[in-house]
Amino acid sequence: MAANAIRELLDQAFPGGEVEVEDRTGGGDHFQVTVVSAAFNGLPLIQQHKLVNAALAAPLADGTIHELRIRTKGTA
Amino acid sequence: MSTLHDQIKQVIDTEPVVVFMKGTPDAPACGNSMRALQALWRAGAPITGVDVLPDPRIRQELTALSEWPTIPQVFVKGELIGGADITEELFASGELKDKIDEALGAEHPQTVSTVAIALD
Numbered sequence: 001m002a003a004n005a006i007r008e009l010l011d012q013a014f015p016g017g018e019v020e021v022e023d024r025t026g027g028g029d030h031f032q033v034t035v036v037s038a039a040f041n042g043l044p045l046i047q048q049h050k051l052v053n054a055a056l057a058a059p060l061a062d063g064t065i066h067e068l069r070i071r072t073k074g075t076a
Numbered sequence: 077m078s079t080l081h082d083q084i085k086q087v088i089d090t091e092p093v094v095v096f097m098k099g100t101p102d103a104p105a106c107g108n109s110m111r112a113l114q115a116l117w118r119a120g121a122p123i124t125g126v127d128v129l130p131d132p133r134i135r136q137e138l139t140a141l142s143e144w145p146t147i148p149q150v151f152v153k154g155e156l157i158g159g160a161d162i163t164e165e166l167f168a169s170g171e172l173k174d175k176i177d178e179a180l181g182a183e184h185p186q187t188v189s190t191v192a193i194a195l196d
Contacts, residue, residue, distance in 0.1 A: 045162045046162060
């Protein structure tokens with residue numbers, strides 16, 4: 001899976017947010033994603049990460065994403 | 077024998093700090109499991125490791141229960157705190173140590189153990 005496809009899913013889930021996706025190994029299955037979004041404001045880290053996991057639920061469930069590193073930040 | 081679901085739930089509910097991981101604390105089989113272990117250890121946490129690799133059903137059942145898709149998964153006193161990234165972030169900010177001390181008392185022992193899930 002290309003980093004672009006991951007970015008698209010995150011852009012849809014976090015409209016107006018800043019999304020960065022890095023393919024850590026170049027193999028299309030180990031990703032580092034960084035999302036800055038107002039959707040995270042006031043939420044504990046675990047809830048922030050759950051929103052990211054939910055946005056990527058399909059590729060996580062079918063094994064397309066083998067490893068996902070997440071960094072999230074609110075805008076407040 | 078109790079069901080897989082019940083076994084997993086019981087480990088989460090009874091062990092102070094549980095890491096569902098790939099491999100065991102003395103032989104981690106994945107860099108992310110290692111990252112979570114190191115952060116917990118440096119925060120002074122006792123660690124109970126559960127290896128999810130022996131059977132894919134362990135991970136399936138765990139994820140159904142925790143609603144968290146990836147491994148490792150760290151639980152403190154029955155509560156999911158997150159995976160490797162959150163555990164590291166909470167360690168860096170000092171919150172992990174506070175959380176552990178608050179949950180277990182400041183004078184808790186730091187032990188490392190492994191629990192194996194029994195399969196049919």
